[in-house]
Amino acid sequence: MERSKRIIENLKILSIGAKGKAIAKHEGKVILIKDAIPGDVADVKVIRKKKNYDEAKVLEFKKLSDYRTEPACKHFGVCGGCKWQHMQYDKQLYYKQNEVYENIRRIGKVEPKQALPIEPSPKIYEYRNRLDFTFSNRRWLTDDEIKSGKKFDKKNALGFHLPGRFDRVINIEECKLQADISNQIRNFVKKVSDTNDWEYYDIKENKGFLRNLIIRTTEFTNQIMVIFAFAEYKQEEIEFLLSTLMKKFPKITTLVYFINDKLNDTLYDLDYTVFYGPGFIIEDFEGLKFKISPKSFFQTNSRQALNMYNHVKEYASLSDNEVVYDLYSGTGTISLYIAGSASKVIGVESVGDAVEDAYENARLNGIENAYFEVGDIKDIFSDEMFSKYGKPDVVITDPPRAGMHKNVVDNILKTEPKRIVYVSCNSATQARDIELLSKKYEVELIKPFDMFPHTYHVENIAVLNLKKS
Numbered sequence: 001m002e003r004s005k006r007i008i009e010n011l012k013i014l015s016i017g018a019k020g021k022a023i024a025k026h027e028g029k030v031i032l033i034k035d036a037i038p039g040d041v042a043d044v045k046v047i048r049k050k051k052n053y054d055e056a057k058v059l060e061f062k063k064l065s066d067y068r069t070e071p072a073c074k075h076f077g078v079c080g081g082c083k084w085q086h087m088q089y090d091k092q093l094y095y096k097q098n099e100v101y102e103n104i105r106r107i108g109k110v111e112p113k114q115a116l117p118i119e120p121s122p123k124i125y126e127y128r129n130r131l132d133f134t135f136s137n138r139r140w141l142t143d144d145e146i147k148s149g150k151k152f153d154k155k156n157a158l159g160f161h162l163p164g165r166f167d168r169v170i171n172i173e174e175c176k177l178q179a180d181i182s183n184q185i186r187n188f189v190k191k192v193s194d195t196n197d198w199e200y201y202d203i204k205e206n207k208g209f210l211r212n213l214i215i216r217t218t219e220f221t222n223q224i225m226v227i228f229a230f231a232e233y234k235q236e237e238i239e240f241l242l243s244t245l246m247k248k249f250p251k252i253t254t255l256v257y258f259i260n261d262k263l264n265d266t267l268y269d270l271d272y273t274v275f276y277g278p279g280f281i282i283e284d285f286e287g288l289k290f291k292i293s294p295k296s297f298f299q300t301n302s303r304q305a306l307n308m309y310n311h312v313k314e315y316a317s318l319s320d321n322e323v324v325y326d327l328y329s330g331t332g333t334i335s336l337y338i339a340g341s342a343s344k345v346i347g348v349e350s351v352g353d354a355v356e357d358a359y360e361n362a363r364l365n366g367i368e369n370a371y372f373e374v375g376d377i378k379d380i381f382s383d384e385m386f387s388k389y390g391k392p393d394v395v396i397t398d399p400p401r402a403g404m405h406k407n408v409v410d411n412i413l414k415t416e417p418k419r420i421v422y423v424s425c426n427s428a429t430q431a432r433d434i435e436l437l438s439k440k441y442e443v444e445l446i447k448p449f450d451m452f453p454h455t456y457h458v459e460n461i462a463v464l465n466l467k468k469s
Contacts, residue, residue: 006046010062013040016095018428020083020456031056035077037087038095039065067091072125073176078142080163081177082454093118093450096458100427100448104462108431110438112462114445119311122303124453128177129217129283129302133158133186134265135193135210136169137200156200158190158213167203181251182215185226188248189213192241201231206263209234216281216292219302223253223281227294229260229267242275253281256294268295268353285309288337289364296357297330301451308423308449308459309337312396315421315445315463318342322393325417327377327408332358332370334396334423339370346389347372348381378405392417403429409436416440420464425451427460434462442467 008026013036015023022036024044030053033044041063044056071077071085084092097118104112121127139157159172174183193200193210201208212229226245230238242255254277258270272279272294280293285306292298299305312334318324318341326335329347331354339345339362347370349355355374362370371389373380386392395417397404403426412420413436420441424430427448434443441464449459 007043007059008046008056009043010041011044011056013038013042013065016099016456018099026054029054033058035083036061037065037067037084038091039067074174075170075172078140078162079160079170079172081160081175084456085454089120089124089453092453093120096450096456097448099456100446100458100460103427103431104434104443104446104460106431107428108434108438108443110434110443112443112446116445116447118448118450118458119304119307121301121450121453122307123301125176126179127301127303127453129219129298130300131175131178131182131215133172133213133215134161134169135200135208135212137202137208138168138204140165140168140170142170156190156194158186158193158200158210178215179217181224181249182217185215185224185245185249185252186213189241189245192244196237196240198237206261207231209237211260212265212267214294218281218283218292220284221282223283224249224251225281225292225294226252226255227267227272228257229265230257231259231261233259238275246276253277254279258294285333285337290331290333290336290361291357291364293357295353297354299333299451304449304451305333308451308461309334311447311449311461312421312423313338313341315447315461316341316394316396316419318394323390324394324396325381325392327381327395327397327404328399329358329372330354330398332361332372334398335370335372336361336365336367338396339367342369342394344369344371344389346370346385346392348377348385349374350376378407381408381411386415391415394419394421396421396423398423399429401426401429404433406436409433413437413440416466418466420462422462422464424460424462425457427458430460430462434464437464440467441465 011024013022017023022033024031033056042061043059046054046056048055069088136157139155140162157169157171159170162168199209201211211231214227216225255275256272258272283290321343324342324345326347329349332347335345335347352374355372358372444463444465447461451459
């Protein structure tokens with residue numbers, strides 16, 4: 001990699017590529033640029049030269065794209081959460097859909113029988129059911145704050161980490177991603193904390209009192225869970241803050257806290273204390289109830305998740321006598337959603353806490369034909385499991401961004417389920433796996449879903465059918 005300071009004037013942005021970076025071309029070479037969209041014309045500075053492309057940053061926009069729109073959020077451009085908020089939503093959908101189509105064809109080397117249009121999110125603001133905020137005594141001051149001339153004696157912030165800076169936090173006054181109750185709770189917590197002169201966490205020194213605030217909500221049952229992580233146990237301060245919060249917001253369903261004095265923010269290996277309520281909230285997907293505890297994973301965009309699960313169920317085309325394996329099943333959401341249409345469903349997951357949640361949700365809904373196994377999927381999705389439950393007639397798989405392990409792909413090819421419904425948050429690794437599966441499978445359809453409006457992230461469902469011999 002070579003550093004460069006070369007200036008390119010009047011460069012026209014042509015498209016968008018991986019990870020949302022804008023694409024331009026100059027003298028036959030691809031230029032990748034942050035913070036621009038197709039149709040923009042800008043003077044840019046090349047900051048890195050690589051073999052197949054250069055990276056550049058915008059110095060000055062000469063012409064703004066017709067695809068631009070006014071961002072709704074006051075923190076846009078500093079907070080890294082909604083990098084596409086300045087682009088019209090229909091254009092966001094177009095480029096997400098195009099990325100999926102291109103990856104399946106270019107990397108997967110297959111032509112789907114049907115390439116269905118992307119499914120827009122039912123809500124493009126206030127769609128998230130969870131937001132994680134950080135307390136920090138190292139507030140990032142924006143250019144506008146610095147130019148204002150105001151004095152910031154205490155650089156305390158409650159908000160999001162600055163992109164690329166683990167040690168700096170942007171103070172968030174208003175976030176458009178979650179229902180407004182989230183803003184009200186967060187701002188009230190900061191006001192109480194500042195009034196009482198409580199110590200915000202210092203990530204470099206690993207000390208302080210206030211560390212993290214997590215707000216989880218449900219879309220269909222209107223429940224609210226508030227979770228705190230304190231770096232120190234101070235009983236009087238904790239009880240005062242939490243009781244004051246409950247008085248101000250009696251609609252809070254449950255209130256819990258962790259004590260975390262570790263060097264990382266991970267809470268999954270810690271116990272928690274329930275201060276108020278049952279210690280969980282309940283979401284309802286068309287009569288199917290899901291218990292969400294403080295450490296539970298749950299799809300972040302509830303309405304779009306329900307929409308996607310309905311499509312998974314439809315595409316699986318289940319009959320009552322089929323054995324279904326749900327790989328990378330998490331807390332069993334998909335497993336339980338389709339259980340009523342199958343003979344039995346076996347969820348396979350590597351995280352033990354997630355499997356416990358899955359069984360708890362099965363009991364909550366009286367579902368008796370869903371079974372869950374915990375372990376490394378590349379090892380336990382094997383002949384021993386097939387002997388116990390039977391070989392799969394249908395496989396549903398929803399792996400992490402890295403895609404499926406080759407052992408998993410090999411065992412799918414060996415057992416030859418008649419249909420695979422592959423849900424992915426990374427169409428590039430999905431396409432790689434599809435190419436491996438193409439020895440025995442053909443792609444019936446692909447269907448992208450916009451789970452995260454105003455970001456470059458996109459989910460995709462691919463349906464693969466066993467080729468006729």
